[in-house]
């Protein structure tokens with residue numbers, strides 16, 4: 001099997017498996033001349049900070065193209081299209097690239113990542129001056145080397161987690177389980193069943209379908225809007241590669257007594273163990289009382305109604321435990337490619353400490369633990385840290401230490417205690433909101449950190465701000481005193497086929 005890398009200007013076929021192995025840092029650099037040059041004007045502050053680096057890219061183009069085609073059939077409010085086209089409209093919103101071949105999707109994503117990097121780099125050039133600190137090999141107007149995009153090994157049904165809403169369907173039925181379409185502001189939101197979406201596996205749709213049957217049998221109302229009352233809320237379904245399935249039902253308790261809540265929980269359990277829902281063959285079923293859009297386990301505990309409390313995944317030779325509240329990359333096979341890329345770029349060795357910031361269930365650090373002297377992980381979600389500790393113990397990994405809490409609070413103290421001259425490789429993989437300023441400051445001001453791998457699923461907006469703060473000239477007013485980092489390499493890894501999203505792995509050194 002081969003993958004055509006023409007979108008990267010490389011007009012030759014390379015075997016697919018070659019993108020799967022650990023990338024060599026030397027090999028990655030040596031391909032830099034293959035990318036054509038393309039000059040760009042530097043963007044202004046607001047463009048970068050407001051995240052417009054990616055605005056108006058392919059999602060926009062596809063949506064616009066689709067809208068143009070639909071203009072003549074515009075329907076009045078609430079009078080929607082017939083059922084089939086509701087599904088098509090949902091697919092255009094959730095998976096806007098679904099009409100394209102996967103090769104075309106990859107080409108678009110690669111171009112989008114290139115544009116983001118070009119804008120970022122021209123901005124950094126402006127900040128640092130032409131002879132500033134961005135001295136890495138050049139390619140296509142980029143100071144860093146942009147590698148070809150690594151494709152997802154699985155293209156359809158790759159999601160291991162889906163979140164289904166409950167609301168009025170196109171036919172007006174308020175107990176429809178699916179995905180939202182429309183806008184709350186315009187008051188035209190409908191909930192459309194998702195069984196045609198290319199990224200959702202059949203198993204998730206099956207559980208959603210039976211959840212809908214449960215709701216329709218129930219005398220309890222759904223909770224459509226918080227201020228209007230009602231009980232039934234979201235359904236989350238998680239699966240692993242072995243087909244084990246965890247379902248989490250969120251339920252607004254309103255004024256129900258503990259006894260009344262117990263009746264509801266018993267009804268749900270009965271439905272999924274002995275009733276029609278038994279065909280879903282759930283491995284575990286959780287119930288969460290939820291009075292907010294999202295509740296953590298601390299805010300409202302996940303209550304196990306039956307089955308195994310955790311789901312497990314085999315990845316990079318490790319058995320990994322995943323709790324209901326823990327983050328896990330939604331495309332398991334793609335995550336493996338992502339983590340291999342991170343591992344290779346990190347250049348860790350037995351003399352380095354690996355700092356895994358925003359570590360989730362700890363997979364990045366744990367997979368690199370055998371190659372490094374120590375792993376220090378920091379993660380906000382308690383259940384995820386418990387998972388990381390369990391995974392370390394189960395897999396016999398003893399050189400890892402995981403800290404629970406906000407990285408902005410923990411990291412400065414942790415780095416102070418590691419000032420013994422040992423080199424530290426930092427890996428950051430923050431949520432979309434990017435890194436807290438204090439985290440950037442701590443990394444920048446720690447001389448032992450010479451290598452930084454930044455993984456971002458949204459490299460514009462806050463991440464662009466983070467990067468600027470990591471790479472700008474020293475600024476005492478902002479307490480950014482250490483030597484600036486230099487962006488060396490960028491590797492896009494596609495974890496989200498049919499959508500415009502893509503992970504970008506950035507290697508900085510200084």
Ligand SMILES: C[S@@+](CC[C@H](N)C(=O)[O-])C[C@H]1O[C@@H](n2cnc3c(N)ncnc32)[C@H](O)[C@@H]1O
Pocket residue numbers: 327328329357358359360361362363364378379380381384405406407408429430431436
């Ligand atoms: C994109 S996930 C990455 C997780 C992990 N590195 C992985 O690949 O599975 C981001 C993680 O950052 C955590 N997080 C968010 N804000 C944080 C903070 N202020 N301090 C520490 N962790 C945080 C989230 O709970 C989540 O687990």
